[in-house]
Amino acid sequence: MTTAFFQRTAAIVGGQDGTDMKVVAAAAKPDPSVVERLAKSPLYNALLRTTCVATMLDAGHAENALPQRARAVVNCRVIPGEPPAGVRRTLERVIADPRLTVTAVTDYPTSPVSPLWPDLCKSSNRSPMPCGRAFRLCRSCPPAARMACPSASPGF
Known part of the structure; x- marks a missing residue:
């Protein structure tokens, strides 16, 4: 895709x-x-590429005390074909602190690349507003945030 x-x-x-x-x-x-x-x-x-972002941070037990522990939840969007164990190793290498542990909440298998569905592609290419063909540049976004968007409506 x-x-x-x-x-x-x-x-x-x-x-x-x-x-x-x-x-x-x-x-x-x-x-x-x-x-x-x-x-x-x-x-x-x-x-x-695979992207990871800290989505939740938790530390401390009181407003007037230094935290004795900290926890971060890091959500990773792993691209197909990349093993999740490799992502964990990359996080450990980037963190580079043996006092910290990286634990997967769930051990997912490596996701294969999904094949395109030929029937969906054919249908999309015949549509008056095909989602796979009629991309327009979003003009309502600032230049740095512009992206190709499916033409969902004439006013987009």
Whole structure:
């Protein structure tokens, strides 16, 4: 799906981003500098690699005392094909503190890349507002946050 998104969005976005999207869509291991340029956009970054963010922090027991313990919940969106155990090892390496432990709440298996559904793609491409083909650049967003969006309504 990421490959299809970049293939179809490249022509609409154009410029350096469009060129980079074509490179990423065509290469099994694209040039890291191309990936880094696209990754400057939060949307594209999330499509290119696993992302993790601390969603909950908990520490201390009183307002006037230093905490004796702390806990963080880190939510990771793991891209298909990447083993969750590898993500845990990366977090441990980044944290780099043997006093801290990284524990998976649930041990999920590696998620395979999902195949595209040919019937859905055919239907989408025949639609007057195909979700896979008629991407427009969101003009209501600030330039840094613009992304290719499915044309859901004429006023988008």
